[in-house]
Amino acid sequence: MGEFLTVRNLCKDYEGLRALNKVSFTLGRGDFLSLFGPNGAGKSTLLRILATQVAPTSGVVEVSGFDLGEEPETFRMQLGVISHQSLLYDHMSALENLVFYARLYQVDRPEQRAAELLQLVDLYPRRHSRVGQFSRGMRQRLSIARALVNDPSLLLLDEPFTGLDQYAASLLMEQLTMLKNRRRTVIMVTHSLKRGLEAATRVGILAGGQLVYLQEREGLDRRAFAELYLEQVQGGTAP
Numbered sequence: 001m002g003e004f005l006t007v008r009n010l011c012k013d014y015e016g017l018r019a020l021n022k023v024s025f026t027l028g029r030g031d032f033l034s035l036f037g038p039n040g041a042g043k044s045t046l047l048r049i050l051a052t053q054v055a056p057t058s059g060v061v062e063v064s065g066f067d068l069g070e071e072p073e074t075f076r077m078q079l080g081v082i083s084h085q086s087l088l089y090d091h092m093s094a095l096e097n098l099v100f101y102a103r104l105y106q107v108d109r110p111e112q113r114a115a116e117l118l119q120l121v122d123l124y125p126r127r128h129s130r131v132g133q134f135s136r137g138m139r140q141r142l143s144i145a146r147a148l149v150n151d152p153s154l155l156l157l158d159e160p161f162t163g164l165d166q167y168a169a170s171l172l173m174e175q176l177t178m179l180k181n182r183r184r185t186v187i188m189v190t191h192s193l194k195r196g197l198e199a200a201t202r203v204g205i206l207a208g209g210q211l212v213y214l215q216e217r218e219g220l221d222r223r224a225f226a227e228l229y230l231e232q233v234q235g236g237t238a239p
């Protein structure tokens with residue numbers, strides 16, 4: 001079976017600072033990579049490149065064998081992103097936001113899809129409230145619903161548990177597990193070892209812009225991994 005996502009020798013420089021240094025890995029459909037690493041390691045930069053928000057300085061990203069740089073629009077249609085930016089419109093209601101994105105992604109029956117997702121993240125009773133009035137956790141729930149609107153083939157999650165209560169966090173874990181079972185590919189950046197290891201098929205550590213560790217989750221020695229992670233976090237801050 002061919003790989004779904006191929007990242008090869010990816011580099012990103014910001015004004016002389018090398019944020020990513022020759023990062024290479026591949027993921028198949030149904031793979032779930034949990035990516036750990038200290039602050040400033042380059043994790044968000046990697047996700048931003050994969051989300052086509054930032055161009056790499058050099059290197060290649062291929063999705064289903066197609067170069068990302070050549071077909072960004074096609075690729076975006078099958079992408080879901082949860083990042084630090086919520087990408088929500090404050091002056092619109094929760095329902096209006098989701099219907100807007102459902103239309104943007106040319107989803108069948110946008111209203112129905114929006115309602116379904118609002119149920120899923122337990123915001124249906126608040127569907128007519130303006131998002132500007134939402135709490136942080138409610139916004140995060142809606143961001144999750146937004147990211148799922150097109151049933152993405154690749155889901156990119158940057159610290160998705162931020163602001164979520166226990167209940168919402170377990171709802172998200174459930175969704176992620178379902179997506180994985182449906183052979184969607186997920187990359188999740190997190191500082192939570194527990195959450196990251198729970199859902200992963202692969203675990204990686206990015207430090208100083210380099211992928212210093214990448215292993216299958218199965219058979220992973222949790223204790224040894226926790227120690228390695230701690231070492232990296234203590235040893236390395238921003239490059």
Ligand SMILES: Nc1ncnc2c1ncn2[C@@H]1O[C@H](COP(=O)(O)OP(=O)(O)OP(=O)(O)O)[C@@H](O)[C@H]1O
Pocket residue numbers: 014015017019037038039040041042043044045046238239
């Ligand atoms: N737009 C930018 N312009 C200049 N430098 C940037 C920019 N974005 C990120 N950087 C730098 O690139 C490096 C990697 O940043 P990045 O946000 O990718 O790290 P991270 O691993 O996601 O960190 P955190 O865990 O703190 O979110 C840092 O040194 C950061 O200062």
